[in-house]
Amino acid sequence: MDKMNHLKDLLLFDVQHLYSAEEQIISALPAMIGKANNPQLRQALEEHLHVTEQQRERLSKVKQMLGSQENENNKSLGIFSELFNSGTKSKGIEGLISEVEKVMGIDMSPEVMDAAIIGCCQKIEHYEICGYGTARTYAEQLGLIDVAQLLQQTLIEEHDADERLTSMAIGNINLQAEMGADMEPAQEQYRNSTPSNSNM
DSSP states (O other): OOOOOSHHHHHHHHHHHHHHHHHHHHHHHHHHHHHOOSHHHHHHHHHHHHHHHHHHHHHHHHHHHHHHHHHHTTOOOHHHHHHHHSOOOOHHHHHHHHHHHHHHTSOOOHHHHHHHHHHHHHHHHHHHHHHHHHHHHHHHHTTOHHHHHHHHHHHHHHHHHHHHHHHHIIIIIHHHHHHHHHHHHHHHHHHHHSOOGGGO
């Protein structure tokens, strides 16, 4: 890859990695939805899949805006062309998704699995919050207000998703995971101590 000589080079680099991240997340979310036991969590993940698809489209628009601006300015695409066509893959998200897959392969109770999925999703959200916040700041510094607004829109959505996951975790999912191991023996003891209808 050519040497980066301008902040815009770095913005384009980050946008390409964010696009890769969204594509990987879209591929990974159906498996997480399938593993989720809590209906509220499953619905949140399904909704976030739809939002993520919209975020990917928004990034496509950002890429077009940045690329067309370079053409309008009659500058050589050079590094920009390479960035947009190199198939750059976000290794950070790839690692986090690999961790999600390993966690979902562990034998857990449904309640503990829900808590684990939330934890994994929030790691991904925090990665995205960092990435979108950085890219938006670069765009603002460069005076690319339209680009900055699109990135800010996604940043707000990522914050909202993170807050929703936190609310579910502390609302009941973590509590259910905590009680899970204690509830089963208690329920079994209750069944054994309760007379059946045939003995009444």
